[in-house]
Amino acid sequence: MTETFRPETEAQLIDAISWANSELLPLEVIGGGTKRGLGRPVQTAHTLDLSAFSGVNLYEPEELVLGAGPATPLAEIETLLAENHQQLAFEPPDLSALLKVESSGTLGGVIACNLAGPRRIKDGAARDHFLGFDAVSGRGMAVKSGGRVMKNVTGYDLSKMLCGSYGTLAAMTRLTVKVLPVGQKARTILVRNVDAAQGVKALAAGLNGPFEVSGAAWLPASIAARSQIDYVQQVQSDVAALRVEGFGPSVDYRCQKLRALLAPFGETEELHSHNSKTFWKAVRDVTPFCDDDDRVVWKLSVAPTAAPGILSALSHLKEGVAYLDAAGGLIWLATQSPKHGAHEPIRDAIAQAGGGHATLIRGPASLRNAIPVFQPQPGPLAALSQRLKDSFDPNRVLNPGRMTEGL
Amino acid sequence: MKMPDPDKAVIARRLTIADDLRALVPGEGVIVDEDERRAYESDGLTAYRTPPLIVVLPQTVDQVANVLKYCKEQGIKVVPRGAGTSLSGGALPLEDGILLGMGKFNKVLEVDYDNRCARVQPGVTNLAITKAVEEDGFYYAPDPSSQIACTIGGNVAENSGGVHSLKYGLTTNNVLGLEMVTIDGEILRIGGKHLDAEGYDLLGLMIGSEGLLGVVTEVTVRLLPKPETQRALLIGFPSSEAGGNCVAQVIASGIIPGGMEMMDRPAITAAEDFIHAGYPADCEALLIVELDGPEAEVDHLIEEVRIIAEGLGATSLRISQSEEERAMFWAGRKAAFPAVGRLSPDYYCMDGTIPRNQLPHVLSEMTKMSKHYGLGVANVFHAGDGNLHPLIMYDANNPGELEKAEDFGSDILKLCVEVGGVLTGEHGVGVEKRDLMPTMFTEDDLKQQMRVKCAFDPDGLLNPGKVFPQLHRCAELGRMHIHKGQLPFPDIPRF
Numbered sequence: 085m086t087e088t089f090r091p092e093t094e095a096q097l098i099d100a101i102s103w104a105n106s107e108l109l110p111l112e113v114i115g116g117g118t119k120r121g122l123g124r125p126v127q128t129a130h131t132l133d134l135s136a137f138s139g140v141n142l143y144e145p146e147e148l149v150l151g152a153g154p155a156t157p158l159a160e161i162e163t164l165l166a167e168n169h170q171q172l173a174f175e176p177p178d179l180s181a182l183l184k185v186e187s188s189g190t191l192g193g194v195i196a197c198n199l200a201g202p203r204r205i206k207d208g209a210a211r212d213h214f215l216g217f218d219a220v221s222g223r224g225m226a227v228k229s230g231g232r233v234m235k236n237v238t239g240y241d242l243s244k245m246l247c248g249s250y251g252t253l254a255a256m257t258r259l260t261v262k263v264l265p266v267g268q269k270a271r272t273i274l275v276r277n278v279d280a281a282q283g284v285k286a287l288a289a290g291l292n293g294p295f296e297v298s299g300a301a302w303l304p305a306s307i308a309a310r311s312q313i314d315y316v317q318q319v320q321s322d323v324a325a326l327r328v329e330g331f332g333p334s335v336d337y338r339c340q341k342l343r344a345l346l347a348p349f350g351e352t353e354e355l356h357s358h359n360s361k362t363f364w365k366a367v368r369d370v371t372p373f374c375d376d377d378d379r380v381v382w383k384l385s386v387a388p389t390a391a392p393g394i395l396s397a398l399s400h401l402k403e404g405v406a407y408l409d410a411a412g413g414l415i416w417l418a419t420q421s422p423k424h425g426a427h428e429p430i431r432d433a434i435a436q437a438g439g440g441h442a443t444l445i446r447g448p449a450s451l452r453n454a455i456p457v458f459q460p461q462p463g464p465l466a467a468l469s470q471r472l473k474d475s476f477d478p479n480r481v482l483n484p485g486r487m488t489e490g491l
Numbered sequence: 492m493k494m495p496d497p498d499k500a501v502i503a504r505r506l507t508i509a510d511d512l513r514a515l516v517p518g519e520g521v522i523v524d525e526d527e528r529r530a531y532e533s534d535g536l537t538a539y540r541t542p543p544l545i546v547v548l549p550q551t552v553d554q555v556a557n558v559l560k561y562c563k564e565q566g567i568k569v570v571p572r573g574a575g576t577s578l579s580g581g582a583l584p585l586e587d588g589i590l591l592g593m594g595k596f597n598k599v600l601e602v603d604y605d606n607r608c609a610r611v612q613p614g615v616t617n618l619a620i621t622k623a624v625e626e627d628g629f630y631y632a633p634d635p636s637s638q639i640a641c642t643i644g645g646n647v648a649e650n651s652g653g654v655h656s657l658k659y660g661l662t663t664n665n666v667l668g669l670e671m672v673t674i675d676g677e678i679l680r681i682g683g684k685h686l687d688a689e690g691y692d693l694l695g696l697m698i699g700s701e702g703l704l705g706v707v708t709e710v711t712v713r714l715l716p717k718p719e720t721q722r723a724l725l726i727g728f729p730s731s732e733a734g735g736n737c738v739a740q741v742i743a744s745g746i747i748p749g750g751m752e753m754m755d756r757p758a759i760t761a762a763e764d765f766i767h768a769g770y771p772a773d774c775e776a777l778l779i780v781e782l783d784g785p786e787a788e789v790d791h792l793i794e795e796v797r798i799i800a801e802g803l804g805a806t807s808l809r810i811s812q813s814e815e816e817r818a819m820f821w822a823g824r825k826a827a828f829p830a831v832g833r834l835s836p837d838y839y840c841m842d843g844t845i846p847r848n849q850l851p852h853v854l855s856e857m858t859k860m861s862k863h864y865g866l867g868v869a870n871v872f873h874a875g876d877g878n879l880h881p882l883i884m885y886d887a888n889n890p891g892e893l894e895k896a897e898d899f900g901s902d903i904l905k906l907c908v909e910v911g912g913v914l915t916g917e918h919g920v921g922v923e924k925r926d927l928m929p930t931m932f933t934e935d936d937l938k939q940q941m942r943v944k945c946a947f948d949p950d951g952l953l954n955p956g957k958v959f960p961q962l963h964r965c966a967e968l969g970r971m972h973i974h975k976g977q978l979p980f981p982d983i984p985r986f
Contacts, residue, residue: 089984090984091984092984105971136984144846144848145743146739146740146742146743146847146848147739147742147846147847147848147877148742149846169745198687198692200687204686204687205686208660208664209686209687211687211692211695212660212663212664221939223971225935225938225939226933226935227935227936227939228932228933228936229936229940231844231911231912231913232846232911233844233845233846233876233877233878233911233912233913233916234656234657234844234875234876234877235652235656235661235844235873235876235877235878235916235917236844236913236915236916237649237650237661237699237915237916237917237918237919237920238913238914238915238920238924238928238931239920239928239931239932239936239937239940239958240696240699240700240940240943240944241650241663241695241696241698241699241700242696242939242940242943243695244663244692244694244695244696244698245691245692245695245696245943247692247695248687248689248690248691248692249691249692253691264747265742265745265746265747266745268745288605288607291607291716292604292607292628292629292716293628293716294628294716294717294718294719294784294785295716295785296784296785330784330788331788331791331792332791333787333788333790333791334784334785334787334788334791336787337785337786337787337788338785341785385685385686385687385688385689386684386685387603387606387683387684387685388605388606388684389603389605389606410686413606413685413686414686438683438684439683439684439685440683440685441685441688441689443689458689458690459689459690461690464673464677464679465679465681465690465693468673468679468693468946468947469690469691469693471945471946471947472691472943472946473691474946474969475939475942475943475945475946475969476939476942478969478971479971487690488690491690
């Protein structure tokens with residue numbers, strides 16, 4: 085019979101994982117369970133529910149640090165931070181609409197999947213804000229790393245290992261993260277009528293100047309036309325967008341400079357606070373692909389300049405449509421759900437463009453079972469990853485197979 | 492400091508091993524002569540010295556791979572070294588180990604402005620990266636104070652920081668990719684010009700691993716556009732509490748300065764006597780706050796910081812009006828180490844990090860310790876991120892004084908851990924803080940770290956004797972003790 089264990093203390097968590105080892109029965113690890121659609125489907129006898137490890141237990145705004153249980157709802161943390169004009173600067177996405185789940189999930193989920201939004205290019209990913217953890221490893225041993233301070237090189241940086249490990253190494257009981265101030269003002273500059281190649285050049289021009297651009301995206305006309313923002317809907321062309329955040333006088337100054345710089349690429353326009361916010365939330369949450377459930381969604385991470393070439397190489401994909409984030413370094417691609425083999429042209433295009441990786445972010449469980457969801461690693465790296473899994477979880481009791489076979 | 496017992500049989504084979512290595516690294520790249528080896532006997536932590544078995548200076552990645560493969564086959568230990576500026580003894584040689592010097596890997600391979608990154612060899616100095624791109628308006632952000640000499644390979648090994656790390660991050664936040672060679676001689680590429688390579692974050696794991704997991708042969712770093720302008724405030728406070736409050740209020744008001752440094756009275760006096768930077772004579776804590784960014788922003792924020800500082804009773808406040816003046820504010824701080832060196836025959840630089848609000852408590856405890864040990868101490872502090880550098884003054888020629896300085900240092904670091912901080916913020920554990928690791932970690936914590944090491948280097952040949960106070964065999968670490976059939980948790984809620 086399938087059971088759900090919901091330990092309430094670290095000692096109970098150790099017992100549960102030790103038992104799974106003794107019986108060799110794997111556990112699916114969940115906090116809020118909202119990220120089940122990411123990664124390969126896990127088939128386990130039992131579920132290990134960490135929802136009891138919830139709540140903020142440390143928040144010192146002037147020290148820029150927050151500590152919480154992994155199952156603490158992201159929404160709760162975001163509300164608390166907003167009261168103090170602070171935020172998780174890596175801009176964790178809310179994938180609930182894309183993955184058809186009820187909420188944006190938990191802090192532990194966002195860290196375990198290393199998710200970040202458009203501010204990635206300026207302030208880093210979840211990994212860059214994850215300061216430390218307490219956890220129980222797949223061996224059933226309490227293990228901690230890092231701490232609550234910003235600068236720490238004491239021992240290996242195991243926080244990096246856990247971030248993006250999809251719960252395959254350890255079950256966390258507590259996390260500390262770095263938090264940062266919210267910019268007083270945000271504006272977005274739109275550049276009209278730039279195709280992908282010109283768009284990526286415009287974004288690079290903005291990023292390569294001293295303007296501290298904190299978002300750099302490009303939308304094709306078809307996506308722009310469906311925007312919730314009137315200005316964007318009406319551009320009737322492909323559009324590049326650059327975000328500037330910070331103190332009032334600084335934002336005004338940088339916007340003015342950027343518009344002058346970008347004018348040769350196309351007509352420019354400014355989105356102010358509310359519209360700017362709505363625009364980047366849509367880019368962050370993959371809103372353009374939330375409606376049409378039939379299509380699969382891929383996330384491609386590449387060198388920014390490679391993006392236009394990859395888009396043309398993939399233009400033959402059925403019902404394919406793509407937009408760019410991270411100045412081109414991130415391609416969000418939706419395409420018709422294939423029976424099999426769909427990943428090959430995508431991964432070939434990336435390889436030919438100099439490397440990177442493609443992840444299937446939304447797709448039916450059958451497809452996620454059939455093809456590599458994450459970019460397959462070359463032999464020696466894959467073997468090393470297996471040995472690292474062994475070091476934490478030799479009996480493969482935590483989320484086995486979630487990332488790839490055996491991991 | 493006890494290092495692993497040297498293998499006498501390996502030492503006896505020195506000349507044979509050197510001959511084997513000459514076949515792998517032709518030319519002048521294999522050094523056995525005792526006088527020449529002695530040049531490598533220590534790094535920046537000069538209290539410890541050991542001439543290595545042999546020094547090898549490879550020039551190509553294949554040579555590195557062949558040397559490591561050979562060492563693995565022969566069971567010979569390897570200590571990687573960049574410029575040897577480590578302050579924690581990370582590159583301290585072993586009597587029975589090869590010192591693998593990466594100094595000949597000194598080329599900037601590619602600068603790619605469109606993707607805002609550069610591919611460099613590990614022996615390129617930190618400052619040379621910035622020098623290579625600054626004319627085009629870019630720089631590499633982490634700036635450890637040894638940046639003129641330290642190499643990017645060493646920065647990767649130690650996850651080096653600098654004075655700008657609160658705003659711009661450490662090495663780990665500014666590296667996109669690595670090429671590395673494992674002890675098996677396998678060449679691995681991790682990451683590249685794209686962000687967030689998938690699978691386990693091996694890039695993040697390698698950075699700060701102190702040369703225990705692999706040898707880095709290429710680094711792809713992130714380049715940033717230079718800020719339009721930089722200005723600094725030099726603020727004197729009557730107490731470290733007031734200085735600390737100012738730092739907290741600046742951050743609480745939403746400002747993340749490019750740099751925020753604090754010095755205590757002994758450090759201020761030492762720096763002023765040495766550099767004559769015009770530091771005020773009547774304050775107990777001196778704060779340098781540097782704002783960078785667009786001119787409009789910097790002017791705006793300088794004013795905000797001024798208001799905060801004056802509200803907290805600043806006894807003096809100057810705002811830099813020119814690049815020369817800004818450089819002068821920094822000159823004293825940057826020369827703080829040599830300035831203390833003038834006051835004392837020797838000094839010992841510590842590197843704990845604390846929650847910032849603990850600063851007054853930690854400083855007052857340190858004053859007590861200073862009296863107890865009869866040794867002076869001066870403090871410089873990366874105030875923004877809580878990284879403290881106490882400089883303990885001693886004279887190695889006085890019998891017992893080095894030991895006293897080390898005990899004093901240990902007490903400071905234990906206190907850092909006690910108040911919620913850590914043993915090392917940016918200098919690394921190395922040999923220096925190795926035996927203090929149990930104050931921060933349980934045996935199980937350390938065993939998990941060692942298991943990670945086993946995944947890379949099961950024979951423990953890479954830089955042994957560093958980081959971990961006790962070495963365990965990988966076979967023993969891998970074992971699990973399981974009692975089959977137990978169900979010891981009747982009290983766990985289940986559904």
